[in-house]
Amino acid sequence: MPPATPMLDRVTFPADLRNFSTEQLKQLADELRAETIDTVSVTGGHLGSSLGVVELSVAIHAVFDTPRDRLIWDVGHQCYPHKILTGRRDRIRTLRQPGGLSGFTRRSESEYDPFGAAHSSTSISAGLGMAVARDLKKEEPARNVIAVIGDGSMSAGMAYEAMNNAGAMKSRLIVILNDNDMSIAPPVGAMSAYLSALISSRSFLSLRDFAAKMAKRFPRPIERTARKAEEYARGILTGGTLFEELGFYYVGPIDGHNLEHLLPVLRNLRDSDVQAPLLLHVVTQKGKGYAPAEAAGDKYHGVSKFNVITGEQKKAPPGPPTYTNVFAKALIAEAESNQNIVAITPAMPGGTGLDKFAKKFPDRMFDVGIAEQHAVTFAAGMAAEGMAPFCAIYSTFLQRGYDQLVHDVVLQSLPVRFAMDRAGLVGADGATHAGAYDLCYLSPMPGMVIMAPSDEAELMHCVATAAAIDDRPSAFRYPRGEGMGVALPDRGTPWEIGKGRVLREGSRIAILSLGTRLAEALAAADELAAKGLTTTVADARFMKPLDTTLVDRLAQNHEILITIEEGAAGGFGAAVAHHLAWTGAFDKGLKFRPMTLPDRLIDHNSPAAQLIEAGLTAQHVVNHAMNAVGIQTFHDFVAVPAQ
Numbered sequence: 001m002p003p004a005t006p007m008l009d010r011v012t013f014p015a016d017l018r019n020f021s022t023e024q025l026k027q028l029a030d031e032l033r034a035e036t037i038d039t040v041s042v043t044g045g046h047l048g049s050s051l052g053v054v055e056l057s058v059a060i061h062a063v064f065d066t067p068r069d070r071l072i073w074d075v076g077h078q079c080y081p082h083k084i085l086t087g088r089r090d091r092i093r094t095l096r097q098p099g100g101l102s103g104f105t106r107r108s109e110s111e112y113d114p115f116g117a118a119h120s121s122t123s124i125s126a127g128l129g130m131a132v133a134r135d136l137k138k139e140e141p142a143r144n145v146i147a148v149i150g151d152g153s154m155s156a157g158m159a160y161e162a163m164n165n166a167g168a169m170k171s172r173l174i175v176i177l178n179d180n181d182m183s184i185a186p187p188v189g190a191m192s193a194y195l196s197a198l199i200s201s202r203s204f205l206s207l208r209d210f211a212a213k214m215a216k217r218f219p220r221p222i223e224r225t226a227r228k229a230e231e232y233a234r235g236i237l238t239g240g241t242l243f244e245e246l247g248f249y250y251v252g253p254i255d256g257h258n259l260e261h262l263l264p265v266l267r268n269l270r271d272s273d274v275q276a277p278l279l280l281h282v283v284t285q286k287g288k289g290y291a292p293a294e295a296a297g298d299k300y301h302g303v304s305k306f307n308v309i310t311g312e313q314k315k316a317p318p319g320p321p322t323y324t325n326v327f328a329k330a331l332i333a334e335a336e337s338n339q340n341i342v343a344i345t346p347a348m349p350g351g352t353g354l355d356k357f358a359k360k361f362p363d364r365m366f367d368v369g370i371a372e373q374h375a376v377t378f379a380a381g382m383a384a385e386g387m388a389p390f391c392a393i394y395s396t397f398l399q400r401g402y403d404q405l406v407h408d409v410v411l412q413s414l415p416v417r418f419a420m421d422r423a424g425l426v427g428a429d430g431a432t433h434a435g436a437y438d439l440c441y442l443s444p445m446p447g448m449v450i451m452a453p454s455d456e457a458e459l460m461h462c463v464a465t466a467a468a469i470d471d472r473p474s475a476f477r478y479p480r481g482e483g484m485g486v487a488l489p490d491r492g493t494p495w496e497i498g499k500g501r502v503l504r505e506g507s508r509i510a511i512l513s514l515g516t517r518l519a520e521a522l523a524a525a526d527e528l529a530a531k532g533l534t535t536t537v538a539d540a541r542f543m544k545p546l547d548t549t550l551v552d553r554l555a556q557n558h559e560i561l562i563t564i565e566e567g568a569a570g571g572f573g574a575a576v577a578h579h580l581a582w583t584g585a586f587d588k589g590l591k592f593r594p595m596t597l598p599d600r601l602i603d604h605n606s607p608a609a610q611l612i613e614a615g616l617t618a619q620h621v622v623n624h625a626m627n628a629v630g631i632q633t634f635h636d637f638v639a640v641p642a643q
Contacts, residue, residue, distance in 0.1 A: 006031055008466045014061035014112075021453060025259050029058045033289045035089070036080050041308045043095040044428070048286040048300040049150070052180050052256075056148070057081040059262040061175075063270055063620075064144055068116045070130050074123035074149040076104030077301075078178070079113075086112035087195050092145035096428040098605040104432060118432030119400065120370050121156035123147035124175055128166045128277075131173045144270060144321035148176045152347065152571050161245070166277040167247015173277040174269055175248065178256065180284045243279045252281025253460040257288055275445060320485040323478040326419055326456040327451035329355030330463035331390060332360050333491040338467060340388040344368060346375040352392035352421050372397050376404035376416070383414040388467065392419040394478060395435025409473050410445045416473050417466040423452070423477035423515070424566035425597075425611065430604030433577075436597050438477055439514075439571030441542055449497060450544040452515035452565075456483030458541070462493030479516055479566070481607060498545035509625050510554040510561045514540045514572040517564045517616055518593075524621035533625065543572045548579055555585040560628045564595040566616060571596065591628045595621065 007028040011017050017028060033054045040047045060071060063491075064087070073079045083101060084092050088110060094100025105113040115126045125149035134320050153159060154177065164174055170483055243250040251269070254261045262282070269278055286301070287293025292311025293300035306313040330398035335341040335357070341534075347370045349355040358365035368375045372393065379389040397407070398420060409416045436618055442450050449469055453459040453476065462476045503518075513521040518539050525535040536558060538550060561580075563573040573594025580586060597614050611617055625632040 008032060008035060008084075008089075011085060012089075012312055014066050014085055017058070017062050017085070020062065022259055022263060024060055025263075029055050029259065030289075032042060032058065032081050032084060035092070037290050037308055039080065039084075039092050039095060039301060041306050042093055043097060044302075044304045044306075045080065046301060047290075047303050049078040049180075050080040051288050051290055051293055052284040052286045053078045053148070053178060053264060054081050054288065055257045055259055056176070056178065056284065057085060059259055059266055060146060060148075062468050063263060063266040064127065064146060067111045067114065069144040070127070071112070072115045072123045072127050072130075072145070072147045073105050073117060074147065074153045075120045076117035078148075078150070079105050079117075081109075082112070086110055093610035096430075096604055098609060100604075102430060102604065103428065104430075116432075118429075119397070120153040121149070121158040123153070124159055124162035124166065124173075125150045127173050127175070127578075128162055128169070128171065130168075131171045132169065142172070145172075146174045146176060148178055150183050151177065151179045152370055155347070156371055157373060161169075162241070162249060163246045163277075169334055170247075170276050172275050172289065175277065175279045177252075177279060177281045178284055179253065179281060180286050203603070243281075248277045248279040249274060250279050250281065252279075252421055253283045253636040254281070256282035256284035264300050266377045292484055320454065320483040321455055321488075322482050323459060323480070324351070324353040324533050325356070325390070326357040326459050326483060326488065327419060327421070327463065327478065329488070330460040331357055332494050333460075334463060334467040335361055335364065340367065340386065342382060342387050342389050344375050344379050344389055344391045345380075346372045346393060346397065348392070348397075350396065352419070354392050372400040373404050376401035377408045380404070380408040380412065380414050383409075383416050384412070387417065388470070389416070390417045390419055391464070392421065394422040394433070395420040395438045396422065396433050397426075398438065399441070405473075406445065409449060413447055413472050415470050417469070418473070419463075419466075419523060420475060420477040422480045424479045425602060425607060425614065426480050427607045427610065428604050431601040434602065435477065435479075436568045438475070438563065440569075440574075442475055443544065443571060443575055445473070445544075447472045448544060451476040451542055453478055453541070454516055454518035454539050456512065457486045457488055458494035458539075459483075460489055461495055462492070465497070468494040469497070477515065484516075484519060495541060498542050498547055500538055500540040500542065500547040500550045502536065502538045502550070504535065504537040506536040507557070508533055508559050508629075509535040510538065510558040511535060511621060511625075512522045512538045512540055512551070512554060512561065512563045514543055514563070514565045515567075517566055520616065520618040520634065521564055521621060523618035524625070527618065527622050528625055530624070531622075533623070533629065540572065543575060546575055546579060551576055551579055552583060552585075555580055555590050559589075560591045560593065560625060562593045562595060562621060562624060562628075564616065564621060566611075566614075567597060569594070569596040569599060584625060593624045595624065595626055 007024055008031040033051060043059050088101060091101055096103045102109060104118040107113055107116050124147050127145045131145045221255040254265060304313045342364045343354050343357045344366045345352050346355045346368055349358060349367050354365055368378060375391055379391040382389045420438055423438060426433045429450060436499055442448060451462050453462040459478050466474045466476060509528060521537050525537045528535045540547060563576050565572040573596055595616060602610050602613055626633050
């Protein structure tokens with residue numbers, strides 16, 4: 001007999017698998033897991049979390065009528081199997097590649113992605129919004145709304161704010177808690193599966209509703225006692241008392257890899273007519289079904305290209321240390337001589353380099369979970385008691401703690417130091433993770449010191465400067481990836497606050513750089529000099545306080561002033577323009593050209609290609625300078641392919 005057609009080849013969209021038997025769905029899950037592993041071995045990406053939800057993805061799409069039923073994946077790290085099942089298998093090996101599929105859910109990519117994601121803990125809020133919209137529109141039949149959220153995302157306050165609201169509104173919403181690390185559940189097995197199927201069944205729900213109606217006939221104290229007794233009885237059996245108290249009907253925990261457990265419970269939840277939020281607790285394993293990922297989940301959360309057989313990840317050729325590692329080195333050096341220095345991060349110890357700090361100073365490192373708002377105010381509290389906190393956080397994630405930064409840090413002038421990793425463009429993670437806005441949103445903060453080093457040695461000096469500032473908040477930004485390869489000191493030397501430096505002197509054009517675009521500014525100066533346009537190049541170091549003496553000197557002694565930064569418009573260039581406007585420099589004929597990120601989102605690509613698209617290379621600087629002089633330029637920029 002010829003070999004049977006693989007089940008995955010029979011699926012183009014989720015509707016294709018809804019008549020499959022449980023055994024066929026099991027085979028489909030096995031094939032889907034293999035496809036996911038093979039795909040990520042070629043593209044890189046978030047492997048462990050995607051492998052952990054293979055069966056869950058199959059079960060949800062087999063039971064629910066997606067895309068009419070709305071399925072929201074929190075964060076989106078785990079959405080690769082979902083993408084394969086929803087008409088994107090033929091493009092799945094373009095994942096995170098230039099012009100290819102996003103590594104996260106994206107509304108513009110597919111109708112099966114009803115809500116975009118990449119930052120955590122948004123799914124329940126979005127799902128509740130969709131559920132309420134459905135109710136207001138009186139849709140018949142009423143669509144289901146399913147939000148899948150991981151236990152890590154449950155550590156963020158936003159998730160509980162949404163659950164509290166949902167519990168009070170009594171709008172029908174299904175939340176699936178994908179628990180792969182919380183260890184809050186009792187052992188998962190046949191008894192747990194039986195209880196979950198029982199308490200999610202229509203007969204049990206009807207009985208519960210009947211009991212609730214009967215209880216209302218009793219005096220209020222007895223009614224309240226009866227209701228609490230029923231909630232806590234199920235809470236003791238299942239571990240879901242917390243969720244019950246938030247107003248959710250809790251079911252679980254069940255084995256998230258066992259389709260014989262998942263399918264009947266999901267069908268029960270789909271078919272129930274309870275007008276209240278429901279929470280299904282499933283227990284899964286990151287990296288499930290791939291031994292290397294099971295053995296080292298942290299290393300396989302986000303991976304580079306790898307060998308499927310051995311699990312060995314492709315390593316880049318040896319190069320300069322990353323800015324992240326240099327930050328860790330610098331902070332450790334400062335902490336060795338200052339016992340008040342402490343480090344705080346919201347669930348990113350490895351991503352920010354603070355795992356290295358923790359090995360050296362375990363009692364002075366605090367991972368607060370996915371809780372950026374808390375991280376900022378926690379740091380403020382420590383600063384108020386005389387500690388010297390460094391809050392290390394990706395630029396894009398500090399956005400989530402903005403009110404706390406303003407109210408709890410800046411208004412009280414507390415010396416919290418913000419180390420903003422991943423500033424600027426970030427390559428394959430794309431627009432959702434780009435640190436484009438930090439200079440803009442920090443600029444209005446009274447009294448705050450804002451710095452940007454131009455290379456890794458400057459980053460060490462930047463850390464030393466922040467450590468020395470003890471009377472106000474400070475922040476410094478640095479990019480993802482490797483440094484320039486410059487020599488590093490053992491320890492940084494503090495800068496004079498608000499003072500930049502001049503690296504090259506010229507007479508006609510001045511380039512003032514903030515951050516790591518300085519190397520491109522110097523390269524541009526070389527090309528301009530070859531064209532007979534001598535150019536001054538300066539490194540601002542500080543956006544705030546701005547080195548107004550340096551800016552005035554550049555404006556007074558040059559015909560053209562160009563600023564360059566890897567940030568959105570409204571940041572450094574705007575601050576320089578504001579000063580120049582008030583000093584009358586423009587009235588005297590100064591030609592000013594602020595170079596920033598363009599006013600559009602830049603999609604995932606190689607960092608080099610992104611910078612070309614953004615218009616922030618040396619050749620772009622040259623073109624702007626020559627056009628300002630009056631020399632028209634015509635230069636074709638060719639995107640650099642992803643590495």
